[in-house]
Amino acid sequence: MKKKWIWGVILVVVLLIFLFLRGDEDTWVMNEKGEFVPHGVPAEMPEYVSKQKEVLACAFDLYNQAEYDGFKFSSQCLGICQDYAVDIVNVPRTEEDNLPKNQCADYLEKKVNNFVELDKDGVLVRIG
Numbered sequence: 001m002k003k004k005w006i007w008g009v010i011l012v013v014v015l016l017i018f019l020f021l022r023g024d025e026d027t028w029v030m031n032e033k034g035e036f037v038p039h040g041v042p043a044e045m046p047e048y049v050s051k052q053k054e055v056l057a058c059a060f061d062l063y064n065q066a067e068y069d070g071f072k073f074s075s076q077c078l079g080i081c082q083d084y085a086v087d088i089v090n091v092p093r094t095e096e097d098n099l100p101k102n103q104c105a106d107y108l109e110k111k112v113n114n115f116v117e118l119d120k121d122g123v124l125v126r127i128g
Contacts, residue, residue, distance in 0.1 A: 026043060052127065055114075075096045
């Protein structure tokens with residue numbers, strides 16, 4: 001009877017250690033594009049994730065408005081969203097994307113510190 005009790009205590013201790021050491025399952029992680037995505041089911045959205053979501057919504061709005069206006073997309077600047085320059089780039093990137101005339105002047109002049117790159121179809125390429 002004493003052995004069963006000891007094994008029961010050991011099992012409970014191991015389970016408690018597992019629960020405390022398994023890590024934070026419900027959090028936000030950055031994917032390969034630089035976008036924050038939920039990992040598990042986070043209870044709340046941190047301010048930095050909320051800010052990034054606002055910037056991406058703005059970038060997609062810029063793209064949709066340009067598309068609605070009949071804009072012909074190539075490699076160029078679409079505009080600014082908060083502290084982010086929004087650029088259209090080729091996938092894969094080409095030398096055309098690196099030309100200063102095809103990048104947002106505010107980013108090149110360090111007036112904004114971050115960027116959002118969308119492809120010609122309005123799909124997020126990366127954010128940084």
